Amino acid sequence: METNIPELASCQRCALSKTRTRVVIGSGPDSPSLMVIGEAPGKNEDEGGEPFIGRSGQLLFRLLEEETGLLRSDCFVTNVVKCRPPNNRTPNKTELGACRPWLDSQFIAVSPQFVLALGNTASRAVFDHTEPIGAVHGKVISLGPVRGMATYHPAAALRQGPSVVDVMRQDLRILKTLLGKQ
Numbered sequence: 001m002e003t004n005i006p007e008l009a010s011c012q013r014c015a016l017s018k019t020r021t022r023v024v025i026g027s028g029p030d031s032p033s034l035m036v037i038g039e040a041p042g043k044n045e046d047e048g049g050e051p052f053i054g055r056s057g058q059l060l061f062r063l064l065e066e067e068t069g070l071l072r073s074d075c076f077v078t079n080v081v082k083c084r085p086p087n088n089r090t091p092n093k094t095e096l097g098a099c100r101p102w103l104d105s106q107f108i109a110v111s112p113q114f115v116l117a118l119g120n121t122a123s124r125a126v127f128d129h130t131e132p133i134g135a136v137h138g139k140v141i142s143l144g145p146v147r148g149m150a151t152y153h154p155a156a157a158l159r160q161g162p163s164v165v166d167v168m169r170q171d172l173r174i175l176k177t178l179l180g181k182q
Contacts, residue, residue: 005025005105005106015095017083019086020084024082027078028110033070034112034179035114036052039153042056042155052072055154060118063165063172068173082099091121103125115146119150122150133150147178149178150171154168
């Protein structure tokens with residue numbers, strides 16, 4: 001399912017609308033146990049129209065399956081910002097603010113049991129804090145009735161190697177327990 005927000009596909013709330021190929025809305029089941037939220041689409045996602053379809057996504061969903069038993073099809077997957085920033089730069093405050101209503105609408109429409117934010121940008125946007133990911137990863141945070149947690153973005157693991165993958169695995173084991181998966 002793509003969240004049913006027709007206006008999102010033609011959004012022009014910020015300058016990213018001028019440089020994107022397409023709006024990468026997100027996809028997944030209607031009532032997922034997990035909503036995965038990343039930073040912004042990359043090149044593969046901008047071209048393909050779905051979040052996390054490149055190398056980062058392959059790593060993420062391999063780790064999720066190995067550590068929690070969840071498949072991509074069990075998760076609603078989206079990004080804080082729905083359009084690719086030029087040269088994959090970090091989204092700025094204006095772009096984050098312009099996309100925030102879309103993320104809030106998705107959150108309400110999807111009504112996940114749990115939220116997993118990937119990396120600094122998503123973690124800060126979703127959980128409204130300023131700490132770096134190294135200080136908050138693996139800690140359970142309440143978003144009203146929904147609980148959430150942050151871990152490293154899989155792109156960081158691809159760049160920095162096995163030590164980051166190990167931390168992600170540890171965080172995903174916490175997620176498995178919280179979701180009641182044995």
